[in-house]
Amino acid sequence: MKTSEMLLGGCLCGAIRYQTQAAPFDADYCHCRQCQLSSGAVMMVWMDFKRQQVKWLNGHVTEFASSDKIRRGFCQQCGCSVSYRHLDYPDYLTLSVATLDNPNLVAPKYHIFTDNQVSWLTLEDNCQRYPQSRSSPIVA
Numbered sequence: 001m002k003t004s005e006m007l008l009g010g011c012l013c014g015a016i017r018y019q020t021q022a023a024p025f026d027a028d029y030c031h032c033r034q035c036q037l038s039s040g041a042v043m044m045v046w047m048d049f050k051r052q053q054v055k056w057l058n059g060h061v062t063e064f065a066s067s068d069k070i071r072r073g074f075c076q077q078c079g080c081s082v083s084y085r086h087l088d089y090p091d092y093l094t095l096s097v098a099t100l101d102n103p104n105l106v107a108p109k110y111h112i113f114t115d116n117q118v119s120w121l122t123l124e125d126n127c128q129r130y131p132q133s134r135s136s137p138i139v140a
């Protein structure tokens with residue numbers, strides 16, 4: 001493991017701290033309503049890891065079932081949105097890029113659910129945009 005690939009992060013109040021054992025294998029912007037309403041922000045930026053690559057150093061997330069299969073982890077003290085997981089994919093864990101000590105270290109590669117992107121938000125990047133999930137057809 002290269003030291004440069006380890007990432008440190010945590011919530012606003014510091015009750016939750018984590019360390020990753022590798023760089024994420026993927027990262028994306030999500031504009032869906034579930035992410036908007038669970039975070040209180042107009043979008044989330046997520047990064048994906050194998051479950052065993054994430055080590056909780058301090059505290060643990062409290063999980064909210066935002067749908068049958070989705071669990072959104074937040075800090076019970078400060079409310080920070082920290083994690084996301086899908087029950088059908090137990091080997092993976094997704095963390096919020098914003099919770100990194102240095103969020104500049106992980107850049108998202110594509111946008112999903114741009115149908116819900118707020119109209120006044122201009123994002124001039126060249127990332128691929130998906131109106132719904134990534135498995136949905138792309139509208140040019």
Ligand SMILES: [Zn+2]
Nearest residue numbers: 011013075078
């Ligand atoms: Zn906290």
Ligand SMILES: [Zn+2]
Nearest residue numbers: 030031032035
């Ligand atoms: Zn979302």
